[in-house]
Amino acid sequence: MTITAQKYLVAALSLGLLAAVVAAGTVESRLRLEAEKAAGAGTGPLDPALDRGRQLYEKYSCVACHGAGGAGGVYNANAQTGGMINGVKFVAETYTKEDLSKKILDGVPVVPKADPNGPNPPLAMPSYRGVIGVEEMRVLVDYLYSLRPPGAAKKPAEW
Ligand code: HEC
Known part of the structure; x- marks a missing residue:
């Protein structure tokens, strides 16, 4: 593999990692929102x-x-x-x-x-x-x- 090809590979891998982190963050914040909603039931609406x-x-x-x-x-x-x-x-x-x-x-x-x-x-x-x-x-x-x-x-x- 040439140096340039290696650079491209590293860049592609980091992009993939970044996408995974972003996706996990979205899921995590959605779950938190749902938990807050459940906890808020009866104590006050979040809307x-x-x-x-x-x-x-x-x-x-x-x-x-x-x-x-x-x-x-x-x-x-x-x-x-x-x-x-x-x-x-x-x-x-x-x-x-x-x-x-x-x-x-x-x-x-x-x-x-x-x-x-x-x-x-x-x-x-x-x-x-x-x-x-x-x-x-x-x-x-x-x-x-x-x-x-x-x-x-x-x-x-x-x-
Ligand atoms: C100083 C006390 C007091 C305050 C302040 C007050 N109310 Fe009332 N309210 C009463 C009483 C007494 C009644 C009539 C008897 C009952 O329904 O218990 C009543 C009746 C009501 C009813 C009719 C209930 C029924 O069973 O038909 C509603 C609806 C209502 N109030 C809403 C409100 C809202 C909204 C506010 C604020 C903007 C408010 N009240 C502020 C004392 C109060």
Whole structure:
């Protein structure tokens, strides 16, 4: 083999090696992405648009009353809804996107009492009219829709 042929061979081999490293890197980053997705299930969506919705859910304090990820669990004495504020995980089943936006804009100024002779529940939902604009509302509502657990057949009884 001449020196030139050897040089070509070495160059070809290094190119092959480079291609293999690049391919391995792609597979590796794809696997990492899938692992992150699996780990993120339940803790928060990775989709940037949905993540922005999650940030709005925090920014507008929805999280303080409806819980992280819409899971509920916030105490509201004498509220008709079992003394707790409802979670918002299943709104995709009970509201159209339009009705959901309207509900958020209206708020719930008067929360129905469990015991009519008891005190008013301390927490009522403020109106977000003039606070959340059309574009943010769309992102927030998409996020709320995304909270429905995949495969959930219908809203569970305890909700
Ligand atoms: C100060 C507490 C509070 C805050 C903040 C709040 N809510 Fe509410 N929300 C309530 C209460 C109380 C109700 C009515 C009773 C219930 O559903 O538990 C309600 C009802 C709802 C409902 C109807 C639930 C159903 O079961 O039909 C939705 C949807 C909702 N809120 C979404 C939101 C979103 C989105 C935000 C943030 C932009 C928000 N809420 C902020 C307290 C709050």
